[in-house]
Amino acid sequence: MTVNIPTILASDFDGVICDGMVEYFEVAWRTYCQIWAPTQQIATDDYASMFYSLRPVIETGWEMPVLIKAIVEGISEDNILKDWANITKRILAESNLKSSEVAHQLDSLRDDWIENDLEDWMSLHRFYPGVADRIKNMIASGVKIYIVTTKEGRFAHKLLQKEGIDLPREVIFGKEAKRPKYEILRELKTSTEGANIWFIEDRLNTLQLVKKQSDLDDVTLFLADWGYNTPSERLVAHSDPRMHLLSLAQYSQDFSDWV
Numbered sequence: 001m002t003v004n005i006p007t008i009l010a011s012d013f014d015g016v017i018c019d020g021m022v023e024y025f026e027v028a029w030r031t032y033c034q035i036w037a038p039t040q041q042i043a044t045d046d047y048a049s050m051f052y053s054l055r056p057v058i059e060t061g062w063e064m065p066v067l068i069k070a071i072v073e074g075i076s077e078d079n080i081l082k083d084w085a086n087i088t089k090r091i092l093a094e095s096n097l098k099s100s101e102v103a104h105q106l107d108s109l110r111d112d113w114i115e116n117d118l119e120d121w122m123s124l125h126r127f128y129p130g131v132a133d134r135i136k137n138m139i140a141s142g143v144k145i146y147i148v149t150t151k152e153g154r155f156a157h158k159l160l161q162k163e164g165i166d167l168p169r170e171v172i173f174g175k176e177a178k179r180p181k182y183e184i185l186r187e188l189k190t191s192t193e194g195a196n197i198w199f200i201e202d203r204l205n206t207l208q209l210v211k212k213q214s215d216l217d218d219v220t221l222f223l224a225d226w227g228y229n230t231p232s233e234r235l236v237a238h239s240d241p242r243m244h245l246l247s248l249a250q251y252s253q254d255f256s257d258w259v
Helices: 021-036 045-057 063-073 077-094 099-116 118-123 131-141 153-162 181-191 204-211 231-239
Strands: 008-011 144-148 197-201 220-224 243-246
Touching (some): 008 181, 021 063, 021 099, 045 063, 063 077, 063 099, 077 099, 099 118, 131 144, 144 153, 144 181, 181 197, 181 204, 204 220, 204 231, 220 231, 231 243
Parallel strands (some): 008 144, 008 197, 197 220, 220 243
């Protein structure tokens, strides 16, 4: 089979390029304590372990402190995995909160942390092995790289810069874009005639939403199996003829090894 090299590679950030799990828990715990003022202000290892295990349910950052609230309430992992959307609605309603308010508090805490101790904040992130070098090679080869993430774009940009990846700020579409990822892919396709777009993501639901867009049928979809997804989600992607399950070893190789 002949494999065309993509002209555009659109990539998620968290869970594909960068693993910020330790930072997620830390900023989420601080936000949880600020909102709900629990008597126990020091996180336990068990809370952190459950948070890491359940990270795949999170779609956007504001959900992270809500997840900690659910864990502290004693909601089981199984229930959280099966009914996360309803659990978040209930917790927000009972606390008389809006998701935008939680997001604002989390982003403000993160901004203060970055402003006061950028090195400490950055130290809690790590790039997946080989990913930074692979991105640099792609850029050098002429492939246009776009970052499409639910993280604030400015945060992703700072981390990329620290890793020596020189991408213009305007090719990073973060939470501030305020539109679904498939809309951004549609814009990239419309603005670049004849573009061969590949999209790599670690959330199965996001890829399934792209798949539903008939005008994006020619976008090649990849699920990063090293990211924040579950074995059952990886099995679904593996069985879906529209998707490619991508390993970290494949990612570091030529594009012909991706499909």
